[in-house]
Structures are given as C-alpha cells and as structure tokens.
Amino acid sequence: MDLQVPPNANGVLYALGGFAGGVSCYVKNGLLCYEFNLFEVQRTKITANRKLPSGNAKIEVESKLVDKIGGPMDITLRVNGEVVGRGRVPITLTLLFGGTETFDIGADMQSPVSLDYFDKAPFAYNGKIGKTTIVYLKK
Numbered sequence: 001m002d003l004q005v006p007p008n009a010n011g012v013l014y015a016l017g018g019f020a021g022g023v024s025c026y027v028k029n030g031l032l033c034y035e036f037n038l039f040e041v042q043r044t045k046i047t048a049n050r051k052l053p054s055g056n057a058k059i060e061v062e063s064k065l066v067d068k069i070g071g072p073m074d075i076t077l078r079v080n081g082e083v084v085g086r087g088r089v090p091i092t093l094t095l096l097f098g099g100t101e102t103f104d105i106g107a108d109m110q111s112p113v114s115l116d117y118f119d120k121a122p123f124a125y126n127g128k129i130g131k132t133t134i135v136y137l138k139k
Contacts, residue, residue, distance in 0.1 A: 001059050002130035005052045011107065011125030013059070014132075018101040018111035019118070025061050026108075026123065027052060028116055032077055034061060035114045036089040043115070046075050046087035053079070069093065105132060 001013060008030065015024040021039040025032070030051035036044045052059075060078040065071065066088075073092045077085035101110045106129050107122040108114075117123035 001132045003052075003057045003059060004128040004130070005054050005057050006127045007054050009052055009054075009125075009127055010123070011127070012104065012117065012123045013125060013129065014103070014105050015108040015113050016101070016103045017113055018108075019113065020111070022101060022113035024108060024113035025059075026114065026117060027125065032059060032079065032084065033114075033116065034075055034077060034085070034087075035116070036073075036075075036092070037113050038089075038091055038093070042091065044087065044089045045114075045116075046077060046085050048077055048079065048084035050084060065092065105129060 009027045010029065012024060012026040016022050017037070022037050024035050027033065032048040032052055034046045058080055062076040064074045066074060070092060073089040075087050075089060076083060107124040108117070109122050112118045112121040112123065
C-alpha cells in the first residue's frame with residue numbers, strides 16, 4: 001500500500017470484518033498496527049517498533065499460515081522494505097469475517113474491528129492512500 005503520511009498520522013488503512021471478528025491494519029499516533037480479532041475471544045495485536053516516516057511510504061503486511069487454516073499465522077509488518085514488526089496470531093480461520101461486514105480501505109465503515117479506535121469509528125485515515133495491492137500466494 002502506497003501512503004502519503006502526515007506528521008500526526010492516524011486512521012484505518014484497511015479493515016475486513018467488524019467488532020464481532022475481523023482483521024484491521026491501522027495507524028495510531030504514527031505507529032503502524034495490525035489486529036486479528038478472533039470473534040472477541042482473542043485479540044492479537046502487532047505494533048511497529050517505530051513511527052511511520054512523514055511523506056511517502058510503502059507498507060506491506062505479510063500474513064503467512066504456519067501450517068494450515070485454523071492454526072497459527074505469522075505476521076510481518078514492513079515500511080519501505082524494512083521489517084518494523086513481527087508477531088504470531090495463534091489461531092486463525094477462513095474468511096468468515098466478511099459474512100455480514102465489509103472490506104474497507106481508508107476507514108472502518110461498519111462496526112469497528114479494534115477496540116483501539118472503537119470510540120473514533122470509522123477512524124478515517126488522515127493521509128492519502130495510493131496504489132493498494134493484495135496478493136494471495138499459495139504454499
């Protein structure tokens with residue numbers, strides 16, 4: 001995802017699902033964040049180790065199943081090609097998040113995935129989002 005990052009960057013970059021379960025990538029106080037909300041039972045959050053640089057930036061979120069659907073998934077956050085965060089979602093599932101919610105870019109338009117921005121929903125990104133690419137890679 002190509003971004004124009006303002007000095008006080010905040011907002012949702014993309015969200016799939018909602019409060020009852022979903023995935024969100026967002027910026028909070030300049031930090032790139034990822035959350036996997038497993039039906040409110042378990043929330044896995046991964047946060048970058050430093051703030052996004054102001055200006056143009058390219059972010060990448062790599063989600064890689066360790067074994068199989070239902071098992072763990074490794075998440076890697078990159079900014080301009082450099083790894084800024086890593087973590088593991090212990091339990092995953094298929095794309096059931098999209099059944100009653102939406103896939104949004106630039107805001108979380110339905111019920112918010114993350115408690116981090118629940119009271120600020122739809123938490124629109126205050127910069128600009130450019131080209132966005134989603135790639136599905138099979139093992």
